[in-house]
Amino acid sequence: YEYVSIGTELIEVVAIDNLEVMLVAPSNWLRWMQIGESFSLQVGELGQAFEGALIRIGGKVDPVSQTVLAWGKLTNPNEQLLPGMSGDIRFSELE
Numbered sequence: 001y002e003y004v005s006i007g008t009e010l011i012e013v014v015a016i017d018n019l020e021v022m023l024v025a026p027s028n029w030l031r032w033m034q035i036g037e038s039f040s041l042q043v044g045e046l047g048q049a050f051e052g053a054l055i056r057i058g059g060k061v062d063p064v065s066q067t068v069l070a071w072g073k074l075t076n077p078n079e080q081l082l083p084g085m086s087g088d089i090r091f092s093e094l095e
Contacts, residue, residue, distance in 0.1 A: 014083050021072040027061045043087040050074045
């Protein structure tokens with residue numbers, strides 16, 4: 001006798017062959033952040049770094065946290081990467 005409300009997610013299908021990186025960035029980075037900007041992602045769970053580039057930048061700034069979402073694609077992913085892993089991104093612009 002269980003039920004779910006309309007719009008409730010019942011299942012999530014995840015593919016690991018085409019992972020994207022989602023970044024929550026300070027909105028003042030919009031001054032220099034551009035599509036194609038390269039980055040290095042240090043994945044905490046693996047202790048490894050992966051190279052990538054930005055593919056999308058969100059169109060809305062969160063006024064409370066003053067952040068913007070951005071997405072990237074890794075150029076050297078491997079089979080150890082899994083959805084939900086986290087890490088630190090470094091841009092050459094900030095070094």
